[in-house]
Amino acid sequence: MRDPRTTPPRLFRPSPSPRSVHRVLLALVVSVLLVPLGAPSSGQAVSPTTRHFISNLRGSTAPKALGYNVFDTSASGVATLPAGVQGLVWLGQKCPTSADATFRSTVDRLATNPKVFGYYLSDEPHVADCPRGPAALASRADYIRAKSRGAQRSFIVLSRVADYSAFRPAATHVDLVGIDPYPCSVASPGCPVTKIRDKVTAARGAGIPVAAIVPVHQAFGQQNIAGGYYRLPTATQMRAMLAEWDRLVPSPVMDYAYGWSHQSSSNPTLVDSRSLQSVLAAHNGVVVR
Secondary structure, eight states: OOOGGGSOOOOOOOOOOHHHHHHHHHHHHHHHHTSOTTOOTTOOOOOSOOOEEEOOOTTOOGGGGGTOOEEEEOGGGGGGOOTTOEEEEEOOOSSOOOOOHHHHHHHHHHTTOTTEEEEEEEESOOTTTOTTHHHHHHHHHHHHHHHHTTOSEEEEEEOOGGGTTTTSHHHHOOSEEEEOOOOOBSSOTTOOTHHHHHHHHHHHHTTOOGGGEEEEEEOBOOTTSTTOOBOOOOHHHHHHHHHHHHHHSSSOSOEEEEOSSOBTTBOSBGGGOHHHHHHHHHHTTOOOO
């Protein structure tokens, strides 16, 4: 039995004041509110990019639940875009021509529409086939900028390093340039992320500023197409590609997932892979249950 003579005297501890209790409760509430809502629990990095574009929707709105908030659309489809989603309006040409009356009329109609993020003006043009393309794009990009007062963006995608210099923003006046390395293929089943590094390095060297680069995420393959070359990445491969893009282009204005539905040149696609949907949603800051 413990000797009571060795027991130290009990110290007087006053009860906490109501103000102190309120401070503690307030600190607890603030700490809870500061936890990011919807942050993925997998430890995967969330992109700082706030705009996530996806194409080939064929009327589907399902990608909105994955955090995609810029949809591929036609001019007539802008009115039916879901709440919280903007459109990247397809006015594209393989070989761009100068802004004509039809183009100007379409932009005039949409230039003040808050549902329009911008215009997709050309998909993988090649200067060897289209030497006047850069100047034609400049006329279109300039018209968009003037009519929207800089509120809407012009966008193209380039696939060949040989086209980077000719179609750089200084020549075409476009705001954003998608770069599509597509690392996963029959020839490269391991999806080497060095392909992303090589193309980003080449783009910057050709005069495409990193601030104008739009990462294009490969969310398609061609396994279901006779003679197909590309391969749909696995979830692990997608995480590695996203990490490399985040390292090289850390704060893009927009990123781009190609693509959602099947088409003649892409099958399977993102619609077929729940695991890829989860990875890309986490990258977009959304948890898929």
